[in-house]
Amino acid sequence: MSSLHLMIFIPFIFAIIVPFIHRQCIQRVHTGWFVLAVPLSILLYLIPYIRAVSIGKTIQLELQWMPSLGINFTAYLDGLALIFALLISGIGALVILYSIYYLSKEKEALNNFYVYLLLFMGAMLGLIFSDNIFVLYVFWELTSISSFLLIAYWYQRKHSRYGAQKAMLITIAGGLAMLAGLILLSIITETNSIREMVSMVGESEKHKLFLPAMIFLLLGAFTKSAQFPFSIWLPDAMEAPTPISAYLHSATMVKAGIYLVARFTPVFGGSAEWFWLVSGAGIITLLYGSINAVQQKDLKALLAYSTVSQLGLIMSLLGIGSAALYLKTGNESSVYAFAVAAALFHLINHSTFKGSLFMVVGIIDHEAGTRDLRRLGGLAALMPVSFTLAVIGSFSMAGLPPFNGFLSKEMFFTSILTLIEQPVFGIRALAMLFAIVAWTASVFTFIYCMILVFKTFTGKHHPEKLDKQVHEAPLGMLVSPMVLASLVVMIFFFPNVIADYFLKPALAAVVPGQAGLDIHISPWHGWNAEVIMTLGVIGCGILLYRGLKKWLPVYQRYPKGLTFNHLYQLTLEGMEGLSFKVTKRYMTGIVRDYLVYIFFTIILVIGGALWLLDGISFYFSNNAPVNAYEMGIVVGMIVAALTVLLAKSRLTAIIALGALGLLVSLLFVVFRAPDLALTQLVVETVTTVLFLLCFYHLPELRREKSKLRFKLTNLLISLGVGAVFTVLALSANNHRFSETISSFFEDSYTLAGAKNMVNAILVDFRGLDTMLEILVLAIAGLGVFTLIHLGDSGQAVKSN
Amino acid sequence: MEILMSLLVGLFFTIGTYLILSKNLMRIILGTSIITHGVHLLILTMGGLKNGGPPLLGESFAAFTDSLPQALILTSIVINFAVTALFLVLSYRAYKTLGTVDIEEMRGTADE
Numbered sequence: 081m082s083s084l085h086l087m088i089f090i091p092f093i094f095a096i097i098v099p100f101i102h103r104q105c106i107q108r109v110h111t112g113w114f115v116l117a118v119p120l121s122i123l124l125y126l127i128p129y130i131r132a133v134s135i136g137k138t139i140q141l142e143l144q145w146m147p148s149l150g151i152n153f154t155a156y157l158d159g160l161a162l163i164f165a166l167l168i169s170g171i172g173a174l175v176i177l178y179s180i181y182y183l184s185k186e187k188e189a190l191n192n193f194y195v196y197l198l199l200f201m202g203a204m205l206g207l208i209f210s211d212n213i214f215v216l217y218v219f220w221e222l223t224s225i226s227s228f229l230l231i232a233y234w235y236q237r238k239h240s241r242y243g244a245q246k247a248m249l250i251t252i253a254g255g256l257a258m259l260a261g262l263i264l265l266s267i268i269t270e271t272n273s274i275r276e277m278v279s280m281v282g283e284s285e286k287h288k289l290f291l292p293a294m295i296f297l298l299l300g301a302f303t304k305s306a307q308f309p310f311s312i313w314l315p316d317a318m319e320a321p322t323p324i325s326a327y328l329h330s331a332t333m334v335k336a337g338i339y340l341v342a343r344f345t346p347v348f349g350g351s352a353e354w355f356w357l358v359s360g361a362g363i364i365t366l367l368y369g370s371i372n373a374v375q376q377k378d379l380k381a382l383l384a385y386s387t388v389s390q391l392g393l394i395m396s397l398l399g400i401g402s403a404a405l406y407l408k409t410g411n412e413s414s415v416y417a418f419a420v421a422a423a424l425f426h427l428i429n430h431s432t433f434k435g436s437l438f439m440v441v442g443i444i445d446h447e448a449g450t451r452d453l454r455r456l457g458g459l460a461a462l463m464p465v466s467f468t469l470a471v472i473g474s475f476s477m478a479g480l481p482p483f484n485g486f487l488s489k490e491m492f493f494t495s496i497l498t499l500i501e502q503p504v505f506g507i508r509a510l511a512m513l514f515a516i517v518a519w520t521a522s523v524f525t526f527i528y529c530m531i532l533v534f535k536t537f538t539g540k541h542h543p544e545k546l547d548k549q550v551h552e553a554p555l556g557m558l559v560s561p562m563v564l565a566s567l568v569v570m571i572f573f574f575p576n577v578i579a580d581y582f583l584k585p586a587l588a589a590v591v592p593g594q595a596g597l598d599i600h601i602s603p604w605h606g607w608n609a610e611v612i613m614t615l616g617v618i619g620c621g622i623l624l625y626r627g628l629k630k631w632l633p634v635y636q637r638y639p640k641g642l643t644f645n646h647l648y649q650l651t652l653e654g655m656e657g658l659s660f661k662v663t664k665r666y667m668t669g670i671v672r673d674y675l676v677y678i679f680f681t682i683i684l685v686i687g688g689a690l691w692l693l694d695g696i697s698f699y700f701s702n703n704a705p706v707n708a709y710e711m712g713i714v715v716g717m718i719v720a721a722l723t724v725l726l727a728k729s730r731l732t733a734i735i736a737l738g739a740l741g742l743l744v745s746l747l748f749v750v751f752r753a754p755d756l757a758l759t760q761l762v763v764e765t766v767t768t769v770l771f772l773l774c775f776y777h778l779p780e781l782r783r784e785k786s787k788l789r790f791k792l793t794n795l796l797i798s799l800g801v802g803a804v805f806t807v808l809a810l811s812a813n814n815h816r817f818s819e820t821i822s823s824f825f826e827d828s829y830t831l832a833g834a835k836n837m838v839n840a841i842l843v844d845f846r847g848l849d850t851m852l853e854i855l856v857l858a859i860a861g862l863g864v865f866t867l868i869h870l871g872d873s874g875q876a877v878k879s880n
Numbered sequence: 881m882e883i884l885m886s887l888l889v890g891l892f893f894t895i896g897t898y899l900i901l902s903k904n905l906m907r908i909i910l911g912t913s914i915i916t917h918g919v920h921l922l923i924l925t926m927g928g929l930k931n932g933g934p935p936l937l938g939e940s941f942a943a944f945t946d947s948l949p950q951a952l953i954l955t956s957i958v959i960n961f962a963v964t965a966l967f968l969v970l971s972y973r974a975y976k977t978l979g980t981v982d983i984e985e986m987r988g989t990a991d992e
Contacts, residue, residue: 704881752934802894809886837935837947860962
């Protein structure tokens with residue numbers, strides 16, 4: 081157990097302690113103050129590693145879990161994991177601080193909140209540090225579960241439960257697909273360690289399971305990171321408390337898919353399929369999210385769609401960057417590797433500004449009592465600090481200087497333009513389209529950022545629409561977004577600190593061939609295409625924002641039936657309805673129907689096997705002869721059996737059955753089985769007596785009034801069963817694998833001192849059968865006794 | 881003989897199955913009894929028929945009929961007797977409680 085493992089387990093350990101702390105300090109101190117220690121200690125623990133990692137060190141520590149299955153918790157710390165770990169712990173600390181002021185300690189079940197949050201934090205840390213794919217999957221599912229719990233934190237609300245269910249169904253489905261992909265990967269590479277997989281790239285690419293593994297893995301990543309068309313769960317996850325939206329659904333959990341793609345880029349990155357899938361999905365998501373964000377009326381929904389779109393941007397950059405692995409080395413490759421750096425840089429930036437924006441929206445919600453854009457307006461004078469924070473966050477998201485979003489947006493344009501200048505994988509025809517889509521999405525991004533700021537904070541204030549007297553939030557609530565916003569500005573002025581300490585080592589992890597690449601980020605490169613694109617974005621964005629009223633109604637024209645939410649609903653209801661229908665159809669509750677299924681299956685399986693395996697054979701050479709006496713017995717039996725079948729009265733049926741039994745014992749006599757004949761005779765007599773006893777109390781056997789179809793089905797099934805068993809008996813008679821072992825029993829006198837072989841078998845050679853058969857009789861006797869003496873339960877239903 | 885027995889067994893299975901598929905509990909019990917006879921005869925037939933004297937060492941035969949199937953059938957007869965007895969008493973109880981022997985009417989109570 082190394083200190084690194086301990087750090088990952090601290091949140092879990094603390095999650096166990098939280099309820100006890102909560103019970104001790106309920107109503108006095110907010111539980112969050114104690115929880116705050118966890119991310120802070122993790123952060124302090126990680127800081128010393130930054131320098132070591134930045135000069136190319138990696139740390140790998142193993143903790144045995146299931147060594148026999150090759151599943152050990154190997155913690156692996158490199159640049160990529162470090163970026164994520166710092167985001168998780170840093171933003172985690174800020175979110176907890178914010179939640180201390182956001183959630184009231186009188187009204188809310190805080191212990192649940194912090195337990196779930198800590199579970200999530202631990203799961204997320206485990207996910208990014210595990211080198212073993214199966215351990216990674218375990219933590220992946222843990223994040224899904226804790227996220228589900230957090231979305232449904234206010235479980236009294238229908239919407240929360242709906243959103244949680246939706247998020248769970250989609251992310252768990254993706255997680256299972258990912259598990260399939262991981263298993264395929266482990267089959268291809270015969271290892272469970274990501275490190276070792278990276279070193280075997282050349283061989284694994286030729287494997288026929290390579291593409292399925294890739295697609296399954298990407299399904300997991302796309303569902304988690306809300307890529308098109310799986311993005312529908314994210315807007316509904318906004319029912320969670322705002323600190324959770326800020327933490328899970330902007331900064332950390334939705335980046336898990338990004339992490340997965342980045343982590344497996346060295347494994348899959350050299351192939352065209354990966355390039356197209358990842359960058360294509362990303363670019364579509366970018367456009368879809370930004371277009372949808374513009375029409376939202378709820379601030380959190382707007383931020384949700386903007387998150388979707390920004391995740392798409394990062395994903396597309398990772399896809400473009402994967403081409404660097406295809407080109408392996410040289411200048412062309414490093415141009416593409418630049419896209420990966422852009423992706424990681426934007427990932428950091430997005431976490432900062434999106435976290436702060438969510439917190440600001442939470443503050444507005446807290447102070448004004450609503451997040452509805454139609455009721456808000458003119459809050460700038462009332463909430464100056466929040467206004468400032470919102471401006472910083474939004475303008476950074478829109479990609480304006482002097483904020484960090486500007487830098488990563490420029491890098492994004494650079495990477496897109498790279499596609500035009502140095503096409504790979506036959507993208508020449510589509511490169512221009514990529515650029516246009518990216519630019520359009522940026523325009524829409526600009527528009528919704530403006531909506532976010534100006535529709536909320538400027539214009540006219542309508543106190544009559546709000547339930548509360550609006551005023552600035554308490555300082556404690558503002559601290560966290562302030563910290564994040566100051567980061568937003570600082571990263572703009574000192575981007576190369578980030579580049580040197582974080583991006584370079586992370587780049588080495590994602591694109592190993594370009595480890596020595598020098599990334600230098602500067603805000604100004606002179607008048608180049610990127611700057612012109614940015615100016616175009618700003619110009620078009622302002623024009624379109626001015627004319628918003630004219631073109632926004634276009635959204636109303638889009639049919640509701642064609643949205644993915646609608647599709648999801650239809651699928652869910654359709655599946656439920658269908659399964660209900662199917663079950664109702666065959667689970668009738670009538671015993672006879674189930675018997676029909678069973679007999680039909682018998683005919684199908686046994687008959688089918690006989691037919692397919694050429695088991696049917698009629699070969700009669702060793703048959704015993706038939707004499708008239710035996711023929712007479714057989715005819716008598718047929719008559720008796722048919723009488724039982726056709727009898728209209730109880731007595732006839734019982735007598736016929738008794739006759740049948742007696743004829744069977746006669747047959748036993750003919751077939752040289754004296755003991756059997758004796759037993760059969762006695763048992764038949766007693767059984768007949770029993771039948772008479774019981775049937776005396778039961779009603780008369782009336783002819784059944786049933787439909788012809790019913791009878792016909794029964795007849796067909798019975799004939800089938802009879803035919804199958806006849807053929808089986810005839811065929812088996814001629815298939816003797818080996819001689820009988822009964823010659824052994826012929827020594828029964830010397831072995832057991834018995835001259836009656838059958839009796840010797842029953843009590844000596846195979847005595848156990850007899851003992852248990854006695855037990856069966858005893859149990860049946862007890863059962864009969866109990867049934868007869870059981871008092872009437874008093875619910876006799878006398879029907880006529 | 882074996883062919884005849886196989887056909888007889890098939891007939892027993894047919895009649896027994898037809899009875900078991902009916903709605904009346906009493907017919908179902910009759911059906912199980914007939915199927916049981918079919919099974920016993922099938923086991924005996926499979927062991928080969930009449931290829932020697934009865935399995936008693938006191939008699940001096942050149943060959944004996946296979947004794948193992950006979951032991952198996954003996955066990956089966958007894959077990960089947962126990963099950964039939966229980967089944968009969970159960971149906972009697974069911975009729976007393978529910979007032980019907982039609983299994984389609986035995987669908988549980990509304991609150992089940």
